[in-house]
Amino acid sequence: MIAARADIVANVWKIVVREGDPVNAGDELAVLESMKMEIPVIAPSGGYVVRIPVDEGQIVQEGDVVVEIDGTPGV
Amino acid sequence: MTQLDLAALDATAHRASLTQRRRQRNARVEPRGAREHTARERVEMLVDAGSFVEIAPLRTADGQGTGVVTGWGLVEGRGVVVIAHDAAVASGAIGAVFADAVVKAQRLGIDRGFPIVYLNDSGGARVPDGVFALHGCGEIFTQNVLAQRRVPQISVILGPCAGAAAYSPALTDWTIMVKGHGHMFLTGPDIVKAATGEDATADEIGGSQLHTVKSGVAHLEVPDEAAALAETRRLLSFLPSHAGAPMPFTEPVGPAPEAADALPFVVPEKASVVFDMNRVLDGVLDEGERFELMPQHARSVLTVLGRLDGRPVGIIANQPGARGGILDSAASVKAARFVEFCSRFGLPVLTFVDVPGFLPGTVEEGRGVITHGAKLLKAYIESSAPVLTVVVRKAYGGAYIAMGAKSLGADFQWAWSNAEIAVMGPGGAVTLLHRRALAAADDPIALRDELAAEYREEVARPYIAAESGIVDDVIVPEETRGRLSDALRMLTAGQG
Numbered sequence: 166m167i168a169a170r171a172d173i174v175a176n177v178w179k180i181v182v183r184e185g186d187p188v189n190a191g192d193e194l195a196v197l198e199s200m201k202m203e204i205p206v207i208a209p210s211g212g213y214v215v216r217i218p219v220d221e222g223q224i225v226q227e228g229d230v231v232v233e234i235d236g237t238p239g240v
Numbered sequence: 241m242t243q244l245d246l247a248a249l250d251a252t253a254h255r256a257s258l259t260q261r262r263r264q265r266n267a268r269v270e271p272r273g274a275r276e277h278t279a280r281e282r283v284e285m286l287v288d289a290g291s292f293v294e295i296a297p298l299r300t301a302d303g304q305g306t307g308v309v310t311g312w313g314l315v316e317g318r319g320v321v322v323i324a325h326d327a328a329v330a331s332g333a334i335g336a337v338f339a340d341a342v343v344k345a346q347r348l349g350i351d352r353g354f355p356i357v358y359l360n361d362s363g364g365a366r367v368p369d370g371v372f373a374l375h376g377c378g379e380i381f382t383q384n385v386l387a388q389r390r391v392p393q394i395s396v397i398l399g400p401c402a403g404a405a406a407y408s409p410a411l412t413d414w415t416i417m418v419k420g421h422g423h424m425f426l427t428g429p430d431i432v433k434a435a436t437g438e439d440a441t442a443d444e445i446g447g448s449q450l451h452t453v454k455s456g457v458a459h460l461e462v463p464d465e466a467a468a469l470a471e472t473r474r475l476l477s478f479l480p481s482h483a484g485a486p487m488p489f490t491e492p493v494g495p496a497p498e499a500a501d502a503l504p505f506v507v508p509e510k511a512s513v514v515f516d517m518n519r520v521l522d523g524v525l526d527e528g529e530r531f532e533l534m535p536q537h538a539r540s541v542l543t544v545l546g547r548l549d550g551r552p553v554g555i556i557a558n559q560p561g562a563r564g565g566i567l568d569s570a571a572s573v574k575a576a577r578f579v580e581f582c583s584r585f586g587l588p589v590l591t592f593v594d595v596p597g598f599l600p601g602t603v604e605e606g607r608g609v610i611t612h613g614a615k616l617l618k619a620y621i622e623s624s625a626p627v628l629t630v631v632v633r634k635a636y637g638g639a640y641i642a643m644g645a646k647s648l649g650a651d652f653q654w655a656w657s658n659a660e661i662a663v664m665g666p667g668g669a670v671t672l673l674h675r676r677a678l679a680a681a682d683d684p685i686a687l688r689d690e691l692a693a694e695y696r697e698e699v700a701r702p703y704i705a706a707e708s709g710i711v712d713d714v715i716v717p718e719e720t721r722g723r724l725s726d727a728l729r730m731l732t733a734g735q736g
Contacts, residue, residue: 202514
């Protein structure tokens, strides 16, 4: 299991993927809003989205998991 | 004298004795553990081929040598002092004689103005030497600090470095660690376990990931010894031999043509959209080698050595592509340290600004962001090197000041025409300034957007700053290199 984490305290502005989606390393998974900046959450490696433990509009702290990925890269 | 006569001479007792002693001292001792190279081999890999001259090669503590190889050699034809711990002698532990040998080499560097490179691989103070070892370690630290105002110091961590072998690098300018082999900690895993009960591996207490990503104790992680020594040479290529020495110029070259062509389009119009600040540097600086320090730590600010017109320069830039380019405690410390280093050695500081502000909140205040941010202010204020600042997009609040503003002593400060400079961003400002009107409005969001757009144009645009003389001029991106270049030529005239 690979976790894509928030690297800054932020508001979850947009979640771009849904559970079950295949993703590649480098894909944008969500966009956080902090300090009036749109800060992308990027897939650290490829696989499938297995869990999205946050909702849009929720506050996340630095280090919180935004999207969990599992499985083999790409499809 | 013929060859025959010389051979006969070699057979005399005193010559044979010297040959024997030299052979004994220079005998290759197979490196211990995972090490690939002996201390002397490491030194030979660092300096230009055949240039190393050892200081006091016959000196010994207990018949095995001092445990440290010291001397001088050339790097790209320029002198450097090298101090290499020899892990084959008592694990490279620092005894009284070892420490004295190190101090003598440090004095050579300081007195004669040569950079000092420390190749560290030592378990710390030599236990049997007791207080003499501790005293010697303290003397090494003293020379580390005395050297700071005089010569660049680079520490390379090639093995497990505990105690004094870890503290000395913290008093030098830049520390390079070999992944998997280089460790730095106050004490290793066994003593940690005994002291506090904590179970941790050497990597967890002092590996290169910990120190180059999280703690910021070390400034570059490399895959192996050869890369560590090659990177040390490359780092030295940007630095003068000592404070006040001529700069190591290279042939001036422009930016890559495609990077220069792309420059006007690099920064997104919308202030909230992130981009890679490296593309701005590509479009402004000389094409070719750059040396990024602390690339993995506090990534929202870039600290890079590069060149403009062949002259080495230090570049500080916000990186919107990492954490929005914010300043926080770690980024402030990283940037302050870099500015302070550039100032000591006369490297002009070029600052590229696109900063949303200092990151607020309980976590950062708890880390002491006020104290750490103040270090950055102080570093700019005290800089004796030229400081040139370019606001490429937004610069809000205290972070505007902290990023090399004119008020801190920048020689020149320019703003790109799309820049926004204000106490706070448009959204926050109108909410504060028009609280009553917004509360009474039928459609507060529409009114807020309208007021924010007005604020952006009337308050935040850089013309107010330019008309008041606080920024020297408003420029377009493609004018940046020329302005920096003209200013540096003037500010450094008569210097090396």
